[in-house]
Amino acid sequence: MLIQSDRLGDLDVPEDKVLTFPDGLLGFPADTRFVMIDIEDADAYIWLQSTEDPALAFLAVIPWHFFPDYEPEIDEATQKELEIRDPADAIVLCLVTIREGASTPVTTNLLGPLIVNTTTKIGRQIVLAESGYPARAALVGA
Numbered sequence: 001m002l003i004q005s006d007r008l009g010d011l012d013v014p015e016d017k018v019l020t021f022p023d024g025l026l027g028f029p030a031d032t033r034f035v036m037i038d039i040e041d042a043d044a045y046i047w048l049q050s051t052e053d054p055a056l057a058f059l060a061v062i063p064w065h066f067f068p069d070y071e072p073e074i075d076e077a078t079q080k081e082l083e084i085r086d087p088a089d090a091i092v093l094c095l096v097t098i099r100e101g102a103s104t105p106v107t108t109n110l111l112g113p114l115i116v117n118t119t120t121k122i123g124r125q126i127v128l129a130e131s132g133y134p135a136r137a138a139l140v141g142a
Helices: 076-082
Strands: 002-005 009-012 018-020 033-038 045-050 057-061 090-098 106-108 114-117 123-125
Touching: 045 090, 076 114, 076 123
Parallel strands: none
Antiparallel strands: 002 009, 018 033, 033 045, 045 057, 057 090, 090 106, 090 114, 114 123
16 A cells, blocks of 8 residues: 655555554544554654555654653553453554753653554554653653
8 A cells, every 4th residue: 555654755555554543643533544664773663654644644652662661551441442462462652742942852652652452453542641651751862
């Protein structure tokens, strides 16, 4: 499948690499289909490119590269909805924000991670309201 991306150019991606977020992402409820694009020489980061909107791409991070003690608790309803029976069935991603001129220019959202079933390719962004995790955790060494 050919995907156009304003940021990454034209991408030829196998259909089985498409992730579906039935509820969209927070702030982007209409955008439900994304592909993960690896970043060469940066195994902690990936791009999430919308298959529907060439202008919509998110930088995401695998949180354990920066936060080894991060332990998001996925409630039973979400596990059931995503058919996650074992932690190995899922990938967890956190969206990155880059704010030029800010005292902490590169942060990640540990409060609202993306959980994706690696088999079904269905995902959901959850909010860990009672966790104490920040929405803007500094990415030290980023």
